[in-house]
Amino acid sequence: MIRTRVIPCLQLINDSLVKTTQFKKYNYIGDPINTVRIFNELEVDELCFLDIRASVEKRSPNFKILSEIADECFMPLSYGGGIRDAETARRILEIGFEKVVLNTAALENPSLVSEIATHSGSQSVIGSIDFKKDLFGKYQVWSTDGTIKTKHSAIEWAQELVRLGVGEILLTAMDNDGMWSGYQLDAIEKITTSVSVPVIANGGAGNIGHLIEAVKAGASAVACGSMVVYQAKGMGVLINFLEKKQIENLFS
Amino acid sequence: MITIVDYKMGNLGSVVNMFKKIGMPCKVSGDANEIAQAEKILLPGDGAYNTAMRKLAELGLVEILNQKVLLDKTPLLGICIGHQLIMEGSDEGALPGFGWISGRAHLFKANEQLKVPHMGWNSVEVVSDNPITQNLGIDPRFYFVHSYYVQCSDSKHSLLKTTYGHSFDSGVYRDNIWGVQFHPEKSHKFGMRLLKNFADL
Amino acid sequence: MNLEEFNICSRCIYNSETPGISFDKLNICNYCHQIDDLKYQFKTGSERGKRELQKIIKQIKLDGRNKKYDCVIGVSGGTDSSFLLMKSIEWGLRPLAVHYDNTWNSAIATENIRKVTNKLKVDLFTYVINNKESDDIFRSFFLAGVPEFDAATDMGFSQVLRSTAAKFKIKYILEGHSFMEEGVSPMGKNYFDGKYISDIHAKYGRIKMKTYPLMTFFQFMKWVLIYRQKFIRPLWYIEYSKENAKKILAEETGWQYYNGHHLENRSSGFVHLVYHPQKFKIDNRNWTLSALTRSGALSRENALEIYNTPLKSEPELIEYVKKRLELNDGEYEKIMKGTNRSFKDFKTYKKRFERLRPLFFVLAKANLVPMSFYLKYCFPLK
Numbered sequence: 152m153i154r155t156r157v158i159p160c161l162q163l164i165n166d167s168l169v170k171t172t173q174f175k176k177y178n179y180i181g182d183p184i185n186t187v188r189i190f191n192e193l194e195v196d197e198l199c200f201l202d203i204r205a206s207v208e209k210r211s212p213n214f215k216i217l218s219e220i221a222d223e224c225f226m227p228l229s230y231g232g233g234i235r236d237a238e239t240a241r242r243i244l245e246i247g248f249e250k251v252v253l254n255t256a257a258l259e260n261p262s263l264v265s266e267i268a269t270h271s272g273s274q275s276v277i278g279s280i281d282f283k284k285d286l287f288g289k290y291q292v293w294s295t296d297g298t299i300k301t302k303h304s305a306i307e308w309a310q311e312l313v314r315l316g317v318g319e320i321l322l323t324a325m326d327n328d329g330m331w332s333g334y335q336l337d338a339i340e341k342i343t344t345s346v347s348v349p350v351i352a353n354g355g356a357g358n359i360g361h362l363i364e365a366v367k368a369g370a371s372a373v374a375c376g377s378m379v380v381y382q383a384k385g386m387g388v389l390i391n392f393l394e395k396k397q398i399e400n401l402f403s
Numbered sequence: 404m405i406t407i408v409d410y411k412m413g414n415l416g417s418v419v420n421m422f423k424k425i426g427m428p429c430k431v432s433g434d435a436n437e438i439a440q441a442e443k444i445l446l447p448g449d450g451a452y453n454t455a456m457r458k459l460a461e462l463g464l465v466e467i468l469n470q471k472v473l474l475d476k477t478p479l480l481g482i483c484i485g486h487q488l489i490m491e492g493s494d495e496g497a498l499p500g501f502g503w504i505s506g507r508a509h510l511f512k513a514n515e516q517l518k519v520p521h522m523g524w525n526s527v528e529v530v531s532d533n534p535i536t537q538n539l540g541i542d543p544r545f546y547f548v549h550s551y552y553v554q555c556s557d558s559k560h561s562l563l564k565t566t567y568g569h570s571f572d573s574g575v576y577r578d579n580i581w582g583v584q585f586h587p588e589k590s591h592k593f594g595m596r597l598l599k600n601f602a603d604l
Numbered sequence: 605m606n607l608e609e610f611n612i613c614s615r616c617i618y619n620s621e622t623p624g625i626s627f628d629k630l631n632i633c634n635y636c637h638q639i640d641d642l643k644y645q646f647k648t649g650s651e652r653g654k655r656e657l658q659k660i661i662k663q664i665k666l667d668g669r670n671k672k673y674d675c676v677i678g679v680s681g682g683t684d685s686s687f688l689l690m691k692s693i694e695w696g697l698r699p700l701a702v703h704y705d706n707t708w709n710s711a712i713a714t715e716n717i718r719k720v721t722n723k724l725k726v727d728l729f730t731y732v733i734n735n736k737e738s739d740d741i742f743r744s745f746f747l748a749g750v751p752e753f754d755a756a757t758d759m760g761f762s763q764v765l766r767s768t769a770a771k772f773k774i775k776y777i778l779e780g781h782s783f784m785e786e787g788v789s790p791m792g793k794n795y796f797d798g799k800y801i802s803d804i805h806a807k808y809g810r811i812k813m814k815t816y817p818l819m820t821f822f823q824f825m826k827w828v829l830i831y832r833q834k835f836i837r838p839l840w841y842i843e844y845s846k847e848n849a850k851k852i853l854a855e856e857t858g859w860q861y862y863n864g865h866h867l868e869n870r871s872s873g874f875v876h877l878v879y880h881p882q883k884f885k886i887d888n889r890n891w892t893l894s895a896l897t898r899s900g901a902l903s904r905e906n907a908l909e910i911y912n913t914p915l916k917s918e919p920e921l922i923e924y925v926k927k928r929l930e931l932n933d934g935e936y937e938k939i940m941k942g943t944n945r946s947f948k949d950f951k952t953y954k955k956r957f958e959r960l961r962p963l964f965f966v967l968a969k970a971n972l973v974p975m976s977f978y979l980k981y982c983f984p985l986k
Binding site for chain 1: 413414416417420421424449450451454513518519520521522523524525544546547548549550567586588589590591592594595
């Protein structure tokens with residue numbers, strides 16, 4: 152049967168890997184190429200790279216580093232950050248990434264999603280949603296690395312993204328990011344029951360128990376950040392992943 | 404020397420990289436004359452069925468591939484959309500496939516439990532003994548990403564089976580033609596083994 | 605008989621081409637004698653050695669009793685540091701594991717660090733240098749054509765150990781070095797100090813050094829004289845067999861051996877498997893092999909046989925190095941085939957260390973600097 156995917160979600164700023172906390176502060180983690188090599192050696196199922204400042208700084212992706220990263224990988228890769236037109240998306244897929252992740256660009260130019268999905272297939276487009284719960288309990292969508300509030304609700308925007316042609320949704324809880332305290336489970340439940348495509352839960356994973364909770368809440372895949380780059384909460388940088396037998400027993 | 408058909412449907416970098424890693428020379432080409440010289444052919448591809456067949460036709464590759472595969476009996480391995488093009492057709496589009504193996508590609512029906520596309524690592528069961536499925540290891544699994552699945556009309560062409568909601572043919576085989584639905588170039592050591600087996604034929 | 609003819613030590617496998625070597629009447633080399641001297645000094649493997657160590661451990665516990673950690677242990681994922689961590693818990697110490705990440709680690713290193721620290725419930729502190737700076741320093745050493753490609757990693761590790769100990773107000777730094785198993789590496793090889801690194805970087809570097817933990821002479825003396833951090837090498841006192849350690853580590857923690865000394869990090873892998881053998885015609889396997897021969901763990905004949913087997917080629921590792929250092933094939937080959945330089949072509953603190961030999965002798969005796977440092981740095985090279 153299909154295995155639930157556990158996906159390290161790595162954040163890039165310039166040429167280095169970092170890890171954020173609640174989308175604000177960040178710590179320096181290390182070299183992206185060497186880190187990918189290590190995950191490759193650990194036979195990790197899939198990797199997601201996000202250039203988190205690209206939209207804020209109005210930058211394009213760093214194709215050189217992306218080629219070097221893709222060279223190292225024999226598992227699926229997805230990339231997001233600064234993809235604002237179909238040509239850029241095509242270039243990234245050609246470099247060797249399976250999927251492109253669209254966040255701010257999709258909000259600013261929804262037809263971009265359809266354009267890429269039509270040419271390269273829905274399975275190569277991930278719609279990324281960063282959300283925060285507002286005072287009324289609504290899941291509000293934020294854009295541009297969590298700096299600009301939009302008027303969309305996560306549920307409604309997720310449905311729109313699917314209509315536009317995304318193959319998957321990456322759902323990130325901004326308040327849980329880097330906190331080790333678990334995912335936003337009710338958001339996961341609400342969004343996964345509203346769309347037919349796989350939803351990747353992101354933001355807050357601190358231990359295996361959290362991963363199981365997210366899957367029970369309906370996530371088809373779970374992404375981790377802090378868990379895979381630190382030895383433990385509050386401890387030193389150490390690239391790591393679950394052991395094979397831990398994953399095998401995880402979601403059975 | 405393996406010739407990888409480049410008809411602008413998705414990335415070839417990973418496939419080339421994997422052959423490089425296992426030390427097998429390969430060449431990438433979208434030219435009919437070069438493909439005519441091929442000793443072995445790899446037909447990769449990501450994307451829509453109709454777009455794929457159309458692009459192959461535009462590049463004038465349909466005839467040469469038919470000739471190489473059916474007349475010259477050149478070994479050919481189709482991956483992902485390449486695997487589906489081997490069949491007679493797909494629910495995805497009106498254009499016919501090569502029809503080298505009888506059967507069609509059908510759309511997965513999504514429901515609460517079954518999300519479409521089928522995306523992720525899944526197990527494959529080897530249903531018939533074959534040189535390219537040797538030594539895949541215990542519980543081989545590969546990376547899948549597709550919304551359409553293949554079902555052979557004749558079960559003797561079924562090489563590998565996988566379950567996603569129901570069982571489907573994740574690998575097909577007939578004479579000198581192989582097809583796999585998953586992406587060996589994204590499947591670590593399992594994919595490497597399979598591609599090496601094909602290269603060693 | 606020509607005394608300059610090729611000669612191999614009768615006890616280990618160092619030969620007349622080993623830098624700084626000399627042979628006595630019985631054809632035993634000075635390095636073997638050095639090891640014997642250290643063994644005598646530290647009473648290695650004897651009851652007295654054990655008691656000495658226990659005394660030190662007691663003092664460490666006493667000095668650290670109101671602190672979160674009583675000692676700092678540098679970890680790399682390798683056999684010695686992993687074993688030392690295990691023993692330190694057995695001895696009742698409360699260590700903080702410290703790792704200097706030069707961003708070239710292999711998965712075996714990170715996995716071993718993870719398995720050992722998690723199993724022993726030891727906290728890990730890591731210092732990660734900026735990846736681009738790390739590459740710039742490696743590149744500078746490569747372009748300089750000197751053998752000490754990995755000097756910045758070793759020195760960086762030292763500085764991080766010391767500054768972390770200072771940060772947590774810990775006086776004791778435990779190291780997993782074993783002269784019995786590793787030997788003291790021959791003089792003239794692997795020279796490094798802070799001045800050497802900054803001079804090479806000044807001449808060949810492209811980006812400013814901001815995150816690299818550089819240990820200047822002043823910084824070094826501050827650690828030694830003001831912070832008075834003590835360097836303890838427990839494996840110098842007790843019976844230690846690497847083979848045994850590997851077995852125990854694997855059983856207790858799932859730790860894995862990486863098939864070669866110092867190969868857990870890709871930069872030292874490059875040095876030992878490619879850079880030294882191909883450019884400098886140095887094969888460093890004789891360090892460990894000689895140590896094993898001296899201790900009787902391996903026969904001299906077997907050691908020589910292993911040593912005479914050529915190293916495998918490492919095309920992937922070379923590609924990786926070219927990628928990180930941003931060198932094309934031509935640039936890489938040019939350096940590999942180019943002139944070999946040494947630390948003597950650059951500014952270093954060597955003369956200063958030699959002038960201050962009496963001071964360092966006293967400091968070494970007081971465990972404020974490692975004895976091996978004194979032996980290697982404070983004597984002029986023949």
